Amino acid sequence: MSADIGDQIIAILPRLRAFALSLARSLPDADDMVQAACERALRARESYTPGTRLDAWMMRIIHNLWVDTYRKRRREVLQDVSDPENDKPGEDGRTLVESRSELSRTWGLIAAMPEEQRSVLTLVCVEGLSYRDTAEILDIPVGTVMSRLARARIRLAEDLARPGAVAARTAETGR
Numbered sequence: 001m002s003a004d005i006g007d008q009i010i011a012i013l014p015r016l017r018a019f020a021l022s023l024a025r026s027l028p029d030a031d032d033m034v035q036a037a038c039e040r041a042l043r044a045r046e047s048y049t050p051g052t053r054l055d056a057w058m059m060r061i062i063h064n065l066w067v068d069t070y071r072k073r074r075r076e077v078l079q080d081v082s083d084p085e086n087d088k089p090g091e092d093g094r095t096l097v098e099s100r101s102e103l104s105r106t107w108g109l110i111a112a113m114p115e116e117q118r119s120v121l122t123l124v125c126v127e128g129l130s131y132r133d134t135a136e137i138l139d140i141p142v143g144t145v146m147s148r149l150a151r152a153r154i155r156l157a158e159d160l161a162r163p164g165a166v167a168a169r170t171a172e173t174g175r
Helices: 005-024 027-043 054-069 091-111 115-126 131-138 142-161 165-173
Strands: none
Touching: 005 027, 005 054, 005 115, 027 054, 054 131, 091 115, 091 142, 115 131, 115 142, 131 142
C-alpha cells in the first residue's frame, strides 16, 4: 500500500462529498458519511489493491455506509446548495439566477427519483464512472446499471420538459 493513501483520499474528497450528498440529500449527513468512510478506508487500507481506482473503492465504502445507516431517511429534502449572495438582480444576475434555478430544479427531480436510479445516474453522469465501476460500487450487474440509467435518463428528460415537475414528483414520492 502506498504511504500516501491519505493524500490520495484528500485529493478526491470533493467527489466523495458530492456522491455522499447525492445519497444522503443532507450536507451534515453527507459529511458524516465521508468522514466515516475515510476512517474505514484508513483502518482497512490493506484491503485496497494498489493500481485500482481509489475513488471507486471509496465510493463503494460510502454506498455501503449509506445502505447500512441512512436508507430509512429517504424523506429528507436535498439542501439547496446555491449561494444567495450570488443571486443578484439585473442584466448580469438574471442569467445566474436562471441557471441556479434550473440546477436546483434538476437536483430536485434527481432527489425525487427512486434510490436505485438516483445512485446510478449520479455515479455515471455526475462522477463520470464507467458502467463497470458503477456496477462494482453498487454490487449489481452491468446490465442492471444500463437499464436503471436508461430509465433515470428518460424520467429526467420527461420531467425537465414539464413545468412544475419537481412539485409533482415531490407530492408523488413524498420527497
